[in-house]
Amino acid sequence: MAVNASAVKELREKTGAGMLDCKKALEEANGDITKAAELLREKGLSAAASKAGRAATEGVVESYIHAGGRIGVLVEVNCETDFVGKTDQFKDFVKDIAMQIAAASPKFVTREEVPTEELEKEKEILKAQALNEGKPEKIVEKMVEGRIGKYYEEFCLLEQTFVKDPDKTISQLLNEKISQIGENISIRRFVRYELGEGLEKKVDNFVEEVMSQVNK
Numbered sequence: 001m002a003v004n005a006s007a008v009k010e011l012r013e014k015t016g017a018g019m020l021d022c023k024k025a026l027e028e029a030n031g032d033i034t035k036a037a038e039l040l041r042e043k044g045l046s047a048a049a050s051k052a053g054r055a056a057t058e059g060v061v062e063s064y065i066h067a068g069g070r071i072g073v074l075v076e077v078n079c080e081t082d083f084v085g086k087t088d089q090f091k092d093f094v095k096d097i098a099m100q101i102a103a104a105s106p107k108f109v110t111r112e113e114v115p116t117e118e119l120e121k122e123k124e125i126l127k128a129q130a131l132n133e134g135k136p137e138k139i140v141e142k143m144v145e146g147r148i149g150k151y152y153e154e155f156c157l158l159e160q161t162f163v164k165d166p167d168k169t170i171s172q173l174l175n176e177k178i179s180q181i182g183e184n185i186s187i188r189r190f191v192r193y194e195l196g197e198g199l200e201k202k203v204d205n206f207v208e209e210v211m212s213q214v215n216k
Helices: 005-015 019-028 033-042 047-051 088-104 116-132 137-155 170-181 206-214
Strands: 058-065 071-079 165-169 186-194
Touching: 005 019, 005 033, 005 170, 019 033, 033 170, 058 088, 071 088, 088 170, 088 186, 116 137, 165 170
Parallel strands: none
Antiparallel strands: 058 071, 071 186
């Protein structure tokens, strides 16, 4: 299919790949920019893919305290050089990640960090739910795999929807920043504290609360 110049430009800005590679990827993906970006990463042609193996040992530890001191986050985000770690663009990205953690309460950075024991327990629960819903046993396994995907999207930071832009995931946001900044960037670890966590209390919508503070 014919690919317009604006789509090529957008894909290039997102991935840092060459114009010709972007055009070919868009043609292969029938104009779907998200799919084209995935194709570029698979082929190792995106800027993020080419920088992924480079050591990122500089960066910052950022804190985010939600209004009233009800939620606190510490997150370490690494880059390759001290110079980039001090730039406003990098610091703003790290602040967005800290805010994301406060609002969306992930448990892990990546799906690979999910303990096998916890994953198997979750699969057992999902299987029991599907069987209780009266689903045929022969399709239960496929249903469980699909629901595990939703589990990753809920609890793994890189797979969560970005609270400030629901059209992209944190992984996509990260790759955009790698392309824009020109260095490998890694979200290494985080801790999140919530006042009264583990105690019986009313349920709050922290996504709405955090975003209300950001938008003021």
